[in-house]
Amino acid sequence: MxxxxxxxxxxxxxxxxxxxxxxxxxxxxxxxxxxxxxxxxxxxxxxxxxxxxxxxxxxxxxxxxxxxxxxxxxxxxMFVESGDPDTGSAHEDFRLVLRGMMRFYNSPSGRVYAQIVGEAQFDPQIAAELNDRLIGPRRQLGRTILARGIARGELRADIDPESAIDLIFGAAIYRLVAGHAPMGDDVADSIVDLAIRGLAC
Amino acid sequence: MxxxxxxxxxxxxxxxxxxxxxxxxxxxxxxxxxxxxxxxxxxxxxxxxxxxxxxxxxxxxxxxxxxxxxxxxxxxxMFVESGDPDTGSAHEDFRLVLRGMMRFYNSPSGRVYAQIVGEAQFDPQIAAELNDRLIGPRRQLGRTILARGIARGELRADIDPESAIDLIFGAAIYRLVAGHAPMGDDVADSIVDLAIRGLAC
Amino acid sequence: MxxxxxxxxxxxxxxxxxxxxxxxxxxxxxxxxxxxxxxxxxxxxxxxxxxxxxxxxxxxxxxxxxxxxxxxxxxxxMFVESGDPDTGSAHEDFRLVLRGMMRFYNSPSGRVYAQIVGEAQFDPQIAAELNDRLIGPRRQLGRTILARGIARGELRADIDPESAIDLIFGAAIYRLVAGHAPMGDDVADSIVDLAIRGLAC
Amino acid sequence: MxxxxxxxxxxxxxxxxxxxxxxxxxxxxxxxxxxxxxxxxxxxxxxxxxxxxxxxxxxxxxxxxxxxxxxxxxxxxMFVESGDPDTGSAHEDFRLVLRGMMRFYNSPSGRVYAQIVGEAQFDPQIAAELNDRLIGPRRQLGRTILARGIARGELRADIDPESAIDLIFGAAIYRLVAGHAPMGDDVADSIVDLAIRGLAC
DNA sequence: GAATAAACGAGACGGTACGTCTCGTCTTATG
DNA sequence: CATAAGACGAGACGTACCGTCTCGTTTATTC
Incomplete structure (x- = not known):
């Protein structure tokens, strides 16, 4: 054996x-x-x-x-892919993760990443690859942070985790693909503040 | 003249x-x-x-x-472009608008719309057109609903409107382009519930 | 009209x-x-x-x-393509025509012509084109010379024209594609001499 | 040694x-x-x-x-490669040999043989191989038949052997590579008849 | 009612990337 | 060593679409 x-x-x-x-x-x-x-x-x-x-x-x-x-x-x-901060606070964790995402989206790689997302709209194979290897892991991290927050009594237990993650990450993707407004640490903080208020007990 | x-x-x-x-x-x-x-x-x-x-x-x-x-x-x-519901409640307004967006994204046109968004990642001219004629008006509607909600004392006055709109619409765009989860009225409601709780007084 | x-x-x-x-x-x-x-x-x-x-x-x-x-x-x-000499003697006509052919085969174009013949062995379309536009007209000239020779009583009337033409032109093609021996005016003359003796009354 | x-x-x-x-x-x-x-x-x-x-x-x-x-x-x-018939008559010998050649050219192998000849137009190495192993031996057989015919007083002694062989074999190669007319025993006979008349005393 | 001007259908054209193919060489482990 | 398996570099193939062009025709205004 x-x-x-x-x-x-x-x-x-x-x-x-x-x-x-x-x-x-x-x-x-x-x-x-x-x-x-x-x-x-x-x-x-x-x-x-x-x-x-x-x-x-x-x-x-x-x-x-x-x-x-x-x-x-x-x-x-992306081997140094922003890991799980695990600060002991879901608010803080999401703040750091979203800041990291937005910094990445703002970096030269962000433009390329957006183009991969763009191409995925035409090719299901790319879409699958994108989901499996780039989007999926990030969402998994979101679920982990959420679960810890709920376990700590920081967040409500009855929220739909997927919707909650969409709420936070969706805003960043939206700015990435639509480009209607810039991204920065302040924006990340402002979005996480709003979202956490919606998710908190 | x-x-x-x-x-x-x-x-x-x-x-x-x-x-x-x-x-x-x-x-x-x-x-x-x-x-x-x-x-x-x-x-x-x-x-x-x-x-x-x-x-x-x-x-x-x-x-x-x-x-x-x-x-x-x-x-x-899109001549029947979902107008302003103006129900007297921002929560209800956003609920109806997000439902409409997700229904559109779920329709055959949704796929085409996603492809326009995808192409915009490569061509600034398309991106500009997309923003001016499709995304911009929708966000304007969001601002109007927000303003009414604030004026009615339904929503906090100190929120950043752009972040608030990103919070609500971003989730839909995210699901459209990443396709990681389906869209439906229940999802729309769930997201608007979370967001409004974050935005409310 | x-x-x-x-x-x-x-x-x-x-x-x-x-x-x-x-x-x-x-x-x-x-x-x-x-x-x-x-x-x-x-x-x-x-x-x-x-x-x-x-x-x-x-x-x-x-x-x-x-x-x-x-x-x-x-x-x-090949617009200046060697025309019909029409000297009044089939022997002389064939001598001039075969000399012309061999000179052409010996020229730089001869190598290219051989390659076209070579390629025709693989592609029926090229073969058809080769026959219609290059080989056919040359054989037609042969038939004309033959007919005149027969009419003049210079050549036997019972010969198979196609075989007769093959006899004369075949030797040149043979040397072109096999390359076993050089071509020259003397060779052309020698071949036509032999052939005409076979064809003559 | x-x-x-x-x-x-x-x-x-x-x-x-x-x-x-x-x-x-x-x-x-x-x-x-x-x-x-x-x-x-x-x-x-x-x-x-x-x-x-x-x-x-x-x-x-x-x-x-x-x-x-x-x-x-x-x-x-081609192990059964048509050998020397040696019938005692050059006319007959050539008749049998040319019939054999034309039968071979008409067989499925004939097409492949033509393609080897075709390829030889592009590759000197193939051309050399073709000459040494396929064309050369056949011509050698021709020279042998010719020599016997001359020795017997059947054919003229002053003929150029190479031209004589080209005359006979060239017609077959010509039909093989140009494909302008079919090959058959009758054609072989007709060509050998003409050629022998040209070569005879 | 000519002359002028622009829009239009048809389709040839230069440019260029695509994804495939075959060739002949190479790098493994095995016999 | 020779061999099988098969990856590899090189580079031509024929196709496809792009966006431009050059025709002759049509449809309007202007003289």
């Missing part, structure tokens, strides 16, 4: 030349650069390939299109 | 053949059909042209690209 | 922008150059396009592939 | 795993099938490999490309 498990952990090499990890990283690095420099739409698969020394065929072998590469490139850049 | 105004109202005919109103309507009708049938991206200017009997050159003469046509086509289909 | 005929002679222009004769010539000129410089296989549609300022799409609109362009380019270069 | 000859005849086994004769045959068999089924151009090295269980690398190790494999596959299928 232990053996078979260790074999799973360190998978027995399949026959044939293994996928080049070096190429994979080079593609993601080049994509990460390009998507910031020229934007997701103008960036071409050809330019990614020529910049990182890979061939188009290799890219198309491992990703369905440039947008999927971009999602992965974005993820590989 | 009076003369110039009358000239604007009934513009003095310039020499040459005037623009065909019939063609304009045919283009919008064909675009409205197509964008629902195949989506904004797959829809081509060529197909719009061939479907309505216009020529590509004519379309490009009056609109910068197919997305601009789509925005106008969408507007021309 | 006369009017309708003159209208046929000068065909009423079809609606839409007419095909650009300038572009057509530029494509053929560039193809003619390229196929001599690098050969038929190495020559790419992209290079033709970039060299003559046309777009690939335009080339593919009017020709099915680069080989079809090459056939037409070759034809447009 | 004797040692080196014996080394050639029964080569001293080099270290390492020897080349698999079984694999070599499997490659040739698969190529022979494929080139008839889909043609030389459409046939891919990959498909040869997958069909016979070899790997592409192995094929490329022993042959420069798929056309070289095809030449060898064709040769291995």
């Amino acid at each position: 232990a053996v078979s498990r260790s074999e799973q952990d360190q998978p027995r090499p399949r026959p044939g030349r293994p996928r080049s990890e070096q190429t994979r990283k080079a593609v993601l690095r080049a994509t990460g650069e390009l998507m910031h420099e020229v934007g997701l739409r103008v960036m071409t698969t050809e330019e990614i390939a020529s910049r990182c020394g890979a061939s188009k065929a290799t890219i198309y072998k491992w990703w369905p299109n440039k947008y999927a590469v971009a999602v992965e490139a974005m993820l590989s850049q | 009076a003369v110039s105004r009358s000239e604007q109202d009934q513009p003095r005919p310039r020499p040459g053949r005037p623009r065909s109103e019939q063609t304009r309507k045919a283009v919008l009708r064909a675009t409205g059909e197509l964008m629902h049938e195949v989506g904004l991206r797959v829809m081509t200017t060529e197909e719009i042209a061939s479907r309505c009997g216009a020529s590509k050159a004519t379309i490009y003469k009056w609109w910068p690209n197919k997305y601009a046509v789509a925005v106008e086509a969408m507007l021309s289909q | 006369a009017v309708s005929r003159s209208e046929q002679d000068q065909p009423r222009p079809r609606p839409g922008r007419p095909r650009s004769e300038q572009t057509r010539k530029a494509v053929l000129r560039a193809t003619g150059e390229l196929m001599h410089e690098v050969g038929l296989r190495v020559m790419t549609t992209e290079e033709i396009a970039s060299r003559c300022g046309a777009s690939k799409a335009t080339i593919y609109k009017w020709w099915p592939n680069k080989y079809a362009v090459a056939v037409e380019a070759m034809l447009s270069q | 004797a040692v080196s000859r014996s080394e050639q005849d029964q080569p001293r086994p080099r270290p390492g795993r020897p080349r698999s004769e079984q694999t070599r045959k499997a490659v040739l068999r698969a190529t022979g099938e494929l080139m008839h089924e889909v043609g030389l151009r459409v046939m891919t090295t990959e498909e040869i490999a997958s069909r016979c269980g070899a790997s592409k690398a192995t094929i490329y190790k022993w042959w420069p490309n798929k056309y070289a494999v095809a030449v060898e596959a064709m040769l291995s299928q």
Whole structure:
């Protein structure tokens, strides 16, 4: 049993030349650069390939299109992804998380992120990837903070968690995609203040 | 002054053949059909042209690209645009407005609307058009409802109106573009309940 | 009646922008150059396009592939195509015609011609084009010379014309495609001498 | 000397795993099938490999490309290669040989053979292989028949043998590559009749 | 009622990215 | 070592759509 498990952990090499990890990283690095420099739409698969020394065929072998590469490139850049602050106060936790989100949306990556969201409106596959790997984890963090707040008696127990999360995060996404108003720490605080008042006991 | 105004109202005919109103309507009708049938991206200017009997050159003469046509086509289909309910209660007003928004987002047009939002992430011109003609008016309605609520002493006077509107509408946009959860009257009610509690005196 | 005929002679222009004769010539000129410089296989549609300022799409609109362009380019270069010598002697006529053929096969164009023949082995469309426009006319000339020779009593009347033409022209094609031996005026003369002896009364 | 000859005849086994004769045959068999089924151009090295269980690398190790494999596959299928009839009459000999050639050209293998000739127009290496292994031996047979005919006083002694062979075989190649007319025993006879009359004393 | 001016349908065009394909080389582990 | 499996770089392929252009035609105003 232990053996078979260790074999799973360190998978027995399949026959044939293994996928080049070096190429994979080079593609993601080049994509990460390009998507910031020229934007997701103008960036071409050809330019990614020529910049990182890979061939188009290799890219198309491992990703369905440039947008999927971009999602992965974005993820590989967000490894320091704002974690759970867990300050002991849901209000404070949400304040910090929303500030982090808005700072990210305001950063150069924010524009790229918005373009991924934009592309997801046309391609269900991108939408799924976006949800699984970018939006889902963030919402999960929201649920955790909510649950702690409820457990501490800080927030009401009868609220719909999904609606509550939409309330807080929705405002940030709204400003991101509509761009009708700027984002900043003050805005984050103001929104969280309103929302927490609605959620508090 | 009076003369110039009358000239604007009934513009003095310039020499040459005037623009065909019939063609304009045919283009919008064909675009409205197509964008629902195949989506904004797959829809081509060529197909719009061939479907309505216009020529590509004519379309490009009056609109910068197919997305601009789509925005106008969408507007021309939303003539029954949910007006101001003005029930005497901000809570009730927002409830009805958010229900209307979510119903629209759930309708076939909702998908097209989301695609316009998606395209706006890439094209500032579309973004501007989107803001001016679709998002702006809706937010204006939000401000009106808010102001009435404050004047009636129903809502606090010190709240930031923009944040308040983001709080309510943001949740709907969030679900539209991320698609992480369905929209319905119950969801609308639940969100407005939370938000109003945060906004109320 | 006369009017309708003159209208046929000068065909009423079809609606839409007419095909650009300038572009057509530029494509053929560039193809003619390229196929001599690098050969038929190495020559790419992209290079033709970039060299003559046309777009690939335009080339593919009017020709099915680069080989079809090459056939037409070759034809447009052979306008001075060796005509009918009509010396009054079939022997002499064939001698001059075969010398002309072998000189052509020995020229730079000969290599390209051989490549067209080569490509025709893979593509029935090229084969058809080759037969209609390059091989057919040459054989027709052979039939004419034969007929005159028979009429003059110079050649036997009971010979199969097709076999007779194959006998004379086949030797040249054979050397062209197999390249087992050089071609020259002396070889042409030697072959025609043998063949005419076989065909003569 | 004797040692080196014996080394050639029964080569001293080099270290390492020897080349698999079984694999070599499997490659040739698969190529022979494929080139008839889909043609030389459409046939891919990959498909040869997958069909016979070899790997592409192995094929490329022993042959420069798929056309070289095809030449060898064709040769291995022509083991019954029409030999020298040696009937005692050059006329009869050529008649039988040309009939054999035309039958071969008419067979399914004829199309593949034509494609090898076609490919040889682009690749000097294929051309060399074609000449050495397919065309050369046939011409050698022609020279033998010619020499016997001359020795017997059947044919003139002053004829150029190469031209004489071109005369006879060229007609067949011409029909093969141009495809302007069918081939058959009657055609072979007719051509040999004409040629022999030209060659006879 | 001509002359002028602009809109229009048709469709050719240059540009350019797309995603696919095949080639011939390479990098593994296995026999 | 030779081999199978298969990843890889290179680069042409033919397609598709974009937005512009060039025609001849139509429909209005202006002289």
